[in-house]
Amino acid sequence: MGSESYKFLLFLKEYQKNLIAFLFALFLGLAFVVYENGFAYNVLVDGVSIGVTRDVEGVKRAVEEIKKEEMQKWGDVVFDQEISFERIRVSGERVKDAREIEASLKKILSLTCKAYAIEVNGKPVAFLKSKEEAYKTLEDLKSEYKKDADKIYFKEEIKIKSKYISPTKLVEEKEALEILRKPLKEAVTYEVKENDSLWSIAREHDMYIQDILKLNPGLTENLKPGQIIYLSKEVPLVTVVTEKEVTYKEEIPFNTKFTKDDKLFVNQSKVLVEGEKGLKEIKAVVISHNGVEVKRDIKEERVLKEPVSKVVAVGSRRVSYVATGYFSYPARGTITSRFGPRWGGFHTGVDIAARYGSPIYASDGGTVIFAGWESGYGYLVKIDHHNGYVTYYGHASKLLVKVGDKVEKGQKIALVGATGHATGPHVHFEVRKNGVPIDPMRFLGR
Ligand SMILES: [Zn+2]
Known part of the structure; x- marks a missing residue:
């Protein structure tokens, strides 16, 4: 019994010691909690506070969550801002929980993602999510022109470079193609x-x-x-250059050679040999820009058929509109009425009966001063020979010259007819010197 009570006393004593230690520990703990409650963390985004929280771990998890969500959308992403925590003593600020801080972060944080830029002459024009997409875009751009190309390449310097950009700048392949095709x-x-x-x-x-x-x-x-x-x-923006070797046949034009012929007038010509086109086979490289031919490099030419030159005889006989001073018969036919008194009147010329429609020729060179209808004469041509003489050709069925025409001696000027006062087809030929009719037979000979 005595030893038991001693044990109990001993226990009490121990207990008392432990209790003191316990109470002391409890006090320290409470004091720490009270002390710690006076502190919190300022959440800083690029050094600027967005709120105070005690749940640093919760905020860190929230940031990771945001990043994970964005990565699912954009791949490799990086926040543009730096997030840091600063331990501060709380004095009146409202302490926020992790959710509130997360909501603020979502509004403030922006991010860049890794993208592949298609650069045209050093200038990025389209950003794609992956290198493969960027390459495929360029291949698709080329493929439109691939079908007839032995060689295909871009005229501009085109590179694919990785870059960090805002995800809003990312485009799908279809959009990238549109950008590259747009002029x-x-x-x-x-x-x-x-x-x-x-x-x-x-x-x-x-x-x-x-x-x-x-x-x-x-x-x-x-x-x-x-x-x-x-x-x-x-x-x-981008030029797809294609090169294609082609073989085709082409006509060779013929030359025209001219020879002189003094039997023909200067303004007359006669084809002696008809020209014939030749044929050649051409091997060439056709260079196109976006499908439009811009150049053709001839590599080889083979003549299949030589062309035949055209030969043309050109008249060298000069036309003279100047009067010779001698008159010739204006038509082939029979003289049916001479110059002089006739039927109580006076016949001012000679009548040469000829076949209807046969030619009437200029009796000498000169200028047509009248070609038209005149009472009695019917269709009439008057030629001034510029030497004081004017000749008349009447009763024509058709006129072949007009006023102002220069005519050569022997040139066809009208066709025989019976217009005006005429009983049958004939030419009324008249020669006037200074306006006075004289006998044409003086010049024509009998
Ligand atoms: Zn007459």
Whole structure:
């Protein structure tokens, strides 16, 4: 019994010691909690506070969540801003929970994602999510022209480069193709030519007048030749160049050779040998830009058939409209009435009966001063020989010359008829010297 009570006392003593230790620990713990409650964390985005929280781990998890969501959409992403935490003593600020901080972060944070830029002459024009998509876009662009090409390449320097960009700039392959196909408006200078107007320039360059005025502030309709103005020209952003070897046949035009013939008049010619086209086979490389041929390099030419030259005889006989001073018969026929008194009147010329429609010739060179209808004469031609003599040719069925025509001696001027006072087809031929009719037989011989 005695030892048991001792044990109990001992226990009590121990317990008392432990209790003190326990109470002390409890006190320390409470003091720590109270002390810690006076602290929190300022959440900083690029050094600027967006709120105070005690749940740092919760906020960190939220940031990871946001990043994970964006990565699912855009792949490799990086936040543009830096998030940091600053331990502060709370003095009146409202302490927010992780959800509230997350909502603020979602509004503030922006991110960039890894993309592949298609660069044309060093300038990025389209951003795609993957390298494969970027390559495929370029291949698709080429494939349109692939079907007839031995060689296909881009005229511009085209590169694919990885870049961090805002995901809003990303495009799908279809959109990238549209961008690459779209022609660009490029300003070009134009020198105003004689008789140019805004309208003619606009029409020639497929533009609207308003657009020309927009490019050239202060420009008016008052254009001066030599003036430089700006116009816009459509140029493709990307040019697909194709080269294709082709073989085809082409005609060879023939030459025309001329020989002189003094039997023909200067303005007359006669074909002696008809020309014949030749044929050649051509091997060439056709170079096209976006499907439009721009150049043809001839590699080889083989003549299959030589052309035959055309030979033309050209008259060298000079035409003289100058009177010779001698008259010749104006028609072939029979003299039916001579110059002199007739039926109580006076016959002012000679009548030469000839076949209806046969030619009437100029008796000598000169100028036609009348060709028309005259009472009694019917259809009549008058030729002035510029030497004081004028000849008349009457009763024609058809006139072949007109006033002002220069005629050569022996030239066909009309056709025999019976117009005016005539009983049958004949030529009434008259010679007048200084306006007075004289006997033509003095010149024609009997
Ligand atoms: Zn007569």
